Amino acid sequence: MNISKPEQRVLHVLAQGGAIDHVRGPNGKVKSVTCYTRDGHVLTDCTLAVFTRLKIRRMIRSTDGKPYRISVLGRRSVRAQMDNH
Numbered sequence: 001m002n003i004s005k006p007e008q009r010v011l012h013v014l015a016q017g018g019a020i021d022h023v024r025g026p027n028g029k030v031k032s033v034t035c036y037t038r039d040g041h042v043l044t045d046c047t048l049a050v051f052t053r054l055k056i057r058r059m060i061r062s063t064d065g066k067p068y069r070i071s072v073l074g075r076r077s078v079r080a081q082m083d084n085h
Contacts, residue, residue, distance in 0.1 A: 003077060006045040007054060011078040013037050013046075014070035020046060020060065021067045033068075 003011070014020070017038035025031040035046030051068075054060045059074030070078070 003079075004050075004053075006047070006050050007059075008079060009045045010035055010043065010050055010054065011059060011070060011074050013043050014060065014068075015075055015078050018043070019067035019069055020051060022051075022062075036067075 010020075013035060019036055021034045021036060022030045023032045030048070030051070033046060033048055033051045035043040037043060051060075054074070055068070057073075059071055059077055060068045061071045062068045
């Protein structure tokens with residue numbers, strides 16, 4: 001499966017313990033997302049379009065309205081990369 005660079009960055013942050021916080025509109029659909037690293041920093045690569053693609057491919061999931069986290073499929077799909085802090 002082809003995964004774009006922004007999708008890889010988001011999955012990598014989520015695999016390290018990050019989360020995607022979401023805000024739903026009055027119709028119940030997600031209208032904005034913010035991706036937080038495990039250190040509390042915001043990842044700007046996580047746009048609504050990237051979020052939607054990851055959600056459709058079932059690489060991220062949310063349980064009981066909590067922030068979105070990486071799924072088992074997403075964990076298998078993410079490529080290994082160095083952690084550059």
